Structure formats: structure tokens, C-alpha cells
Amino acid sequence: MISKTYNKTYKYCLEIVSKPIYTQLFVLNLVANSLALTYFNGPFVYLCFTLLAAIIAFASTAIIHFTHIRWLQIIIQTILLISINSLIITDIFLLKEFNLIFGEDIINIIADTNPIEASNFATTYLSIGNIAFIIFITAILNLVAYYLPKLILRIKRNFIFNTYIILCYSSLLLCGYTIYNRKVYGTGLGVPQYASAFRYAHSALLYQNRFNDIIHLRNVCENISASTTAKDDRIIVLVIGESHSKFHSSIYGYNLPTNPLLNKLKNNGELHVFNNAITPYNATHATLKSVFSTNEFASSPLFPCIFKKAGYNTHIYENQYLLGKSSNFLTDKSLSDLMFTTRKDFNYVLDEVLVDSIQPINGPALYILHLQGQHYIYKNRYPNSFTQFSSSDYDTNRWSESQREIIAHYDNATLYNDYVLNTLINKFQNLNSCIVYFPDHGEEIYEVRDYMGHGDYNGDKEALNHQVQIPFFIWVSNDFKAQNPNIYNNIITRYDTPITSKNISHLLMGLAEIKCTSYNPKKDFLNNEYDSISHRYTLKSIDYDSQLR
Ligand SMILES: [Zn+2]
Structure with a gap:
């Protein structure tokens, strides 16, 4: 019974990871995650970069796979590719200009920026040279990600597909361990920061939560009464x-x-x-x-x-x-x-x-x-x-x-x-x-x-x-x-x-x-x-x- 379930799961996973889009998304996510290298490093971090890229690519490909309408599949695939490319472009730009990666600080800056400051920013930093540099890097990256699945089909395809599956299984363990740590100890070992997609989502969520807390606190702190019985100053x-x-x-x-x-x-x-x-x-x-x-x-x-x-x-x-x-x-x-x-x-x-x-x-x-x-x-x-x-x-x-x-x-x-x-x-x-x-x-x-x-x-x-x-x-x-x-x-x-x-x-x-x-x-x-x-x-x-x- 167990081996039957295992075989079924394995077959299902193999079906997903053998799709060319899986390799494409895996490579792009791995690059996006690795852009945080200037901030985080060490063996555990490298492992997280890889495992999280594998599981995000798996979840994305599964969504495409399950959508049986061809035109909808193309739309989802395009949205996913544009999204991951946007994350990469933003981080490359931030690293090049400010030696920063996207995080809560950047959301704060954006939230505090008025239209005049935004237009000054655009004219200062979005030069032709910068745009050309980013387009060039992104184009090379996407070409590699696009042609890699074709190469894999020719060489050691089974070995690579099995490696993908092992990475996905391992990343489930990592996600479980992180969720447990977060629930029980209030610390997620920093894991969400090691995947570009999670880092963006996590920063936005944190910003929203803190914003709500501040609104709440203003109310609470405006309505208090207190005095002191101290006789001395x-x-x-x-x-x-x-x-x-x-x-x-x-x-x-x-x-x-x-x-x-x-x-x-x-x-x-x-x-x-x-x-x-x-x-x-x-x-x-x-x-x-x-x-x-x-x-x-x-x-x-x-x-x-x-x-x-x-x-x-x-x-x-x-x-x-x-x-x-x-x-x-x-x-x-x-x-x-x-x-x-x-x-x-x-x-x-x-x-x-x-x-x-x-x-x-x-x-x-x-x-x-x-x-x-x-x-x-x-x-x-x-x-x-x-x-x-x-x-x-x-x-x-x-x-x-x-x-x-x-x-x-x-x-x-x-x-x-x-x-x-x-x-x-x-x-x-x-x-x-x-x-x-x-x-x-x-x-x-x-x-x-x-x-x-x-x-x-x-x-x-x-x-x-x-x-x-x-x-x-x-x-x-x-x-x-x-x-x-x-x-x-x-x-x-x-x-x-x-x-x-x-x-x-x-x-x-x-x-x-x-x-x-x-x-x-x-x-x-x-x-x-x-x-x-x-x-x-x-x-x-x-x-x-x-x-x-
Ligand atoms: Zn401290």
C-alpha cells in the first residue's frame, strides 16, 4: 500500500518536473534567490536558496499542469515568467545602484515617496545605460533558462529529473520545519528571506501588519488616564x-x-x-x-x-x-x-x-x-x-x-x-x-x-x-x-x-x-x-x- 502511494506520488512529481517550464522556473528562481548572496551566505543559506527554488518552481508548474485549457496555461505561464523576471530586475537594479535588495525598508521608502520624488528618482536612475544593462542581463538569463530544458532532454534526463524530485521532497521538510519554528518559537530561522518570492511577500505582509498595529495603538494611546502620587520631582x-x-x-x-x-x-x-x-x-x-x-x-x-x-x-x-x-x-x-x-x-x-x-x-x-x-x-x-x-x-x-x-x-x-x-x-x-x-x-x-x-x-x-x-x-x-x-x-x-x-x-x-x-x-x-x-x-x-x- 505504502509503495503503491509512493509510486503514484513519484509518477506525479516526475510528470511535473519533466515539463520544460519546470527547469525554466527553477533556474530563474534560483538566480532570483541567489541575488541575496550579498546579505546572507553559508551552507544552510545556499541549501535554502536551492530547495526553495525547487518547491516554488514545482508549485508554479503544478498550477499550469492542472489548468487543462491551453490558452489559460499560456496566460499563467506568461504571468509567472514576467513576475519572476520583475523580481530579478528589481533586485539587480537595487544592488547595482544602492547595494540593497528588496525588503521592508524599500516598501517604507516607496510608501513615503511623493509623485515629484518618484519622477526625480526615475530621471536620476533610469538612464538609457541602466535600462540597456538590465535588459541585456535579463535576456541572457532567460535564454539560458529557455534552452536548458532542451539540453537536459539530450543528456542525463533521468538523473536530473530525479534530483529535482529529491530537492522538492527535501524542501517540503524545510518548509515544515520553518512553519513549526515560527508557530512554536516565533522564529522562522530567516527562511522566508532566502527565496526572492517569499522575501517580497513577507516584506509586504510585515509592512501591512505593522501599519495595522500603529492604527490600533494610536487609538489605545489617545484614550488613557493616568496620574502620579510621587511627592518629589x-x-x-x-x-x-x-x-x-x-x-x-x-x-x-x-x-x-x-x-x-x-x-x-x-x-x-x-x-x-x-x-x-x-x-x-x-x-x-x-x-x-x-x-x-x-x-x-x-x-x-x-x-x-x-x-x-x-x-x-x-x-x-x-x-x-x-x-x-x-x-x-x-x-x-x-x-x-x-x-x-x-x-x-x-x-x-x-x-x-x-x-x-x-x-x-x-x-x-x-x-x-x-x-x-x-x-x-x-x-x-x-x-x-x-x-x-x-x-x-x-x-x-x-x-x-x-x-x-x-x-x-x-x-x-x-x-x-x-x-x-x-x-x-x-x-x-x-x-x-x-x-x-x-x-x-x-x-x-x-x-x-x-x-x-x-x-x-x-x-x-x-x-x-x-x-x-x-x-x-x-x-x-x-x-x-x-x-x-x-x-x-x-x-x-x-x-x-x-x-x-x-x-x-x-x-x-x-x-x-x-x-x-x-x-x-x-x-x-x-x-x-x-x-x-x-x-x-x-x-x-x-x-x-x-x-x-
Ligand atoms: Zn537587538
């Missing part, structure tokens, strides 16, 4: 770091002195370091959605709106998400106006520029700094004067020369981050202020496997721990300490409390003594009602407290 500072590994921080016992200044503050009892903090996601945007939300994203108010409503001046110093440059809740102008009294955007500069531009005055105020921190490429995240560690500082038996160089760059970036945070603390020293710091997520730097970065989860729990365990500390000024002895007492007695950055808005509202229906004392780890028993989750469905700790 206090300043709350939230610093969101980037890709900061707890395992490379000497305040958490790393063997190289990456946090000399913060360590000094810790040893003096001025810096309060928390040992058990995690992040709900291992990627920036997903974490920030959680951090800024008071409950479910898009259906609950963003916490800066609540602060503003309660009478706090709210200021943001943003070094990643530039206003109007992409479609998310931090770059949307109307949401930004609802959240912040003032805003300063920085164009991916070294983080001390943000700190230098702050001129704090007594509150009540909320300051948010969103840093570049230790985001890849690490060597761009610190000035030359912070080059303290080099490849010779690391175990030659454990890591290759190039890996050791990258680790050294990371540690130098962490050393620079230590300086930036210490400079910030000095700025707020003489005010009634409290600073909370944590990064959006951690980072893997070849500790567990041959991988550096974040956002990737392949089932290895130890690797994931490096991405989701995060440094977390609070610093308070003497004035704040004197005026808020109860808060201070809770800070110094809860270093081992389980924390998730998902609930950080409640901690901040608690520190600011804000009264509003969104505040939940059970989620504020400095409140006596804090629920420290419930397990914390990361990547949507992983129970951190029972599976990872």
Missing part, C-alpha cells in the same frame, strides 16, 4: 542596550575586565546588579514591542504615553529606529508625538554622542536611551582608543584566528559600552534620579557552536541561554535614595529575583509611582505584591524556568 532613566552578552560582562564574572567602571560602582555599592533577568525574544523589534507594551502589544497602551499623561516630561534619544524611516511603533510620527515630549534621533553614531547631547534638568521626567550597544559589526561599535583586547587574549585551541579577532572586537565594544553607561551615570549624579539598564537581548559569540549573533534558535538550549539571559542593573542617586527609602530597600534586597524585560513597563511605572489601570503590581519586581512564582517564557513557548535555567 523624580527622573526615571531607561537605557536599552543592544546585543549585550551577560557572559562577556565582568560585572557578571567574565574573566576579562570589560566593565572596569561599572565594576567599581558595583563594588562601592552604587550599582545594583540583578542576576536573574531574561528577555522574551532574541531579536530587537520583538523585544521592544514587549518592553514598551503594558500588556498585549497593540491592544494595551505604550508606557511612555502613560508617563506623559501622568505629568512626566518624556524624552527619547534614539540611535536605531529613525523617525519616518521604517514602519514600526517607534518610528511612526503620530505615535512618537503621543509618547514623547522631545525626541532626538541619531544616525547609528557611537553611543557617547547620545549621552553627550543630554542636558538633564530636575523632573518629573522620563528619559529613554536606545543604544547601538554591541550590535554587529562589533568593530564599528567603539572608537580606536578603546582597542584594549586583541586576538592573542583568547584560547588558540578553542577558536580560530578570525573568531578570536571577532571576540576581541566584541569585548572592546563592551568596554566602550561600560564607558558610555558610566558617563551617563555621572550626568545624573546630582539629580533625583534612577537609571535602569538592560539590553534588548544577549549575544552568542562562538561559546557553544560556530555561531555569532542572535535571533537563531536551532534547538540548542545552551546556545539560546546566551541569547536570552541579559545583564540588568539599577543605579540610583543619593537624592533618590534619600527621598525613596522603601524603593531603595527593595532594590538592594532583590538581586536574585526572577525578572523578564517583558514586564519592565510595570517596574518603571512603580518607580514613578504612577496610578493607572494598566499598572499591575504583580509584574513590578520592586513591589511587594510581585509574582515571582509564575514561570517566565521566552521565544513564545519555551518555559525558561523549567527548561533553560
Whole structure:
């Protein structure tokens, strides 16, 4: 019975892949996918390029095959060929002119472009030379794709058709694995980006979803009421770091002195370091959605709106998400106006520029700094004067020369981050202020496997721990300490409390003594009602407290 079903499936697949259009679409999709090579590479990526080209060509050919009306078949075939050629042409043009490939950023640019800008763009870039170049490349490509099936018919046709079938079967496994990962952990291993057709569709879908979220949030954030019972004019500072590994921080016992200044503050009892903090996601945007939300994203108010409503001046110093440059809740102008009294955007500069531009005055105020921190490429995240560690500082038996160089760059970036945070603390020293710091997520730097970065989860729990365990500390000024002895007492007695950055808005509202229906004392780890028993989750469905700790 099984072998009968198998034979039937095999025969059906053979019928599809032996059609000349299959080879044609496979080649064109493979070329289209491979145009992303400047962005993604490595064996897994090459495999994805090939498998996804095979399955997309299969699905397209099957549609043509099942349409038994000849003229309709020709129309579908023409539409499919024009579509895949359009994707190729767009990416070749973007790569040639801007070294970019199509993605969500491009959709944002298109959405923000008015007719005059569009016509200026067309006259600047669509020159005769450019058009001739693209036509020439596309013509060659299509000629190869057209004549290849004829060549295959002459040589090793069975071998090639069987290879096609193996690729299609394997790509089904890849698609299944990706869908499972996306459903369970909220991460698709980046697979949709590896097929040109999926990348375009995925970008459009993402843009649409974010646009809908923004509309929803505007409504929610316009209709809140909040007040504060704080008697003093206090300043709350939230610093969101980037890709900061707890395992490379000497305040958490790393063997190289990456946090000399913060360590000094810790040893003096001025810096309060928390040992058990995690992040709900291992990627920036997903974490920030959680951090800024008071409950479910898009259906609950963003916490800066609540602060503003309660009478706090709210200021943001943003070094990643530039206003109007992409479609998310931090770059949307109307949401930004609802959240912040003032805003300063920085164009991916070294983080001390943000700190230098702050001129704090007594509150009540909320300051948010969103840093570049230790985001890849690490060597761009610190000035030359912070080059303290080099490849010779690391175990030659454990890591290759190039890996050791990258680790050294990371540690130098962490050393620079230590300086930036210490400079910030000095700025707020003489005010009634409290600073909370944590990064959006951690980072893997070849500790567990041959991988550096974040956002990737392949089932290895130890690797994931490096991405989701995060440094977390609070610093308070003497004035704040004197005026808020109860808060201070809770800070110094809860270093081992389980924390998730998902609930950080409640901690901040608690520190600011804000009264509003969104505040939940059970989620504020400095409140006596804090629920420290419930397990914390990361990547949507992983129970951190029972599976990872
Ligand atoms: Zn990040």
C-alpha cells in the first residue's frame, strides 16, 4: 500500500518536473534567490536558496499542469515568467545602484515617496545605460533558462529529473520545519528571506501588519488616564542596550575586565546588579514591542504615553529606529508625538554622542536611551582608543584566528559600552534620579557552536541561554535614595529575583509611582505584591524556568 502511494506520488512529481517550464522556473528562481548572496551566505543559506527554488518552481508548474485549457496555461505561464523576471530586475537594479535588495525598508521608502520624488528618482536612475544593462542581463538569463530544458532532454534526463524530485521532497521538510519554528518559537530561522518570492511577500505582509498595529495603538494611546502620587520631582532613566552578552560582562564574572567602571560602582555599592533577568525574544523589534507594551502589544497602551499623561516630561534619544524611516511603533510620527515630549534621533553614531547631547534638568521626567550597544559589526561599535583586547587574549585551541579577532572586537565594544553607561551615570549624579539598564537581548559569540549573533534558535538550549539571559542593573542617586527609602530597600534586597524585560513597563511605572489601570503590581519586581512564582517564557513557548535555567 505504502509503495503503491509512493509510486503514484513519484509518477506525479516526475510528470511535473519533466515539463520544460519546470527547469525554466527553477533556474530563474534560483538566480532570483541567489541575488541575496550579498546579505546572507553559508551552507544552510545556499541549501535554502536551492530547495526553495525547487518547491516554488514545482508549485508554479503544478498550477499550469492542472489548468487543462491551453490558452489559460499560456496566460499563467506568461504571468509567472514576467513576475519572476520583475523580481530579478528589481533586485539587480537595487544592488547595482544602492547595494540593497528588496525588503521592508524599500516598501517604507516607496510608501513615503511623493509623485515629484518618484519622477526625480526615475530621471536620476533610469538612464538609457541602466535600462540597456538590465535588459541585456535579463535576456541572457532567460535564454539560458529557455534552452536548458532542451539540453537536459539530450543528456542525463533521468538523473536530473530525479534530483529535482529529491530537492522538492527535501524542501517540503524545510518548509515544515520553518512553519513549526515560527508557530512554536516565533522564529522562522530567516527562511522566508532566502527565496526572492517569499522575501517580497513577507516584506509586504510585515509592512501591512505593522501599519495595522500603529492604527490600533494610536487609538489605545489617545484614550488613557493616568496620574502620579510621587511627592518629589523624580527622573526615571531607561537605557536599552543592544546585543549585550551577560557572559562577556565582568560585572557578571567574565574573566576579562570589560566593565572596569561599572565594576567599581558595583563594588562601592552604587550599582545594583540583578542576576536573574531574561528577555522574551532574541531579536530587537520583538523585544521592544514587549518592553514598551503594558500588556498585549497593540491592544494595551505604550508606557511612555502613560508617563506623559501622568505629568512626566518624556524624552527619547534614539540611535536605531529613525523617525519616518521604517514602519514600526517607534518610528511612526503620530505615535512618537503621543509618547514623547522631545525626541532626538541619531544616525547609528557611537553611543557617547547620545549621552553627550543630554542636558538633564530636575523632573518629573522620563528619559529613554536606545543604544547601538554591541550590535554587529562589533568593530564599528567603539572608537580606536578603546582597542584594549586583541586576538592573542583568547584560547588558540578553542577558536580560530578570525573568531578570536571577532571576540576581541566584541569585548572592546563592551568596554566602550561600560564607558558610555558610566558617563551617563555621572550626568545624573546630582539629580533625583534612577537609571535602569538592560539590553534588548544577549549575544552568542562562538561559546557553544560556530555561531555569532542572535535571533537563531536551532534547538540548542545552551546556545539560546546566551541569547536570552541579559545583564540588568539599577543605579540610583543619593537624592533618590534619600527621598525613596522603601524603593531603595527593595532594590538592594532583590538581586536574585526572577525578572523578564517583558514586564519592565510595570517596574518603571512603580518607580514613578504612577496610578493607572494598566499598572499591575504583580509584574513590578520592586513591589511587594510581585509574582515571582509564575514561570517566565521566552521565544513564545519555551518555559525558561523549567527548561533553560
Ligand atoms: Zn537587538
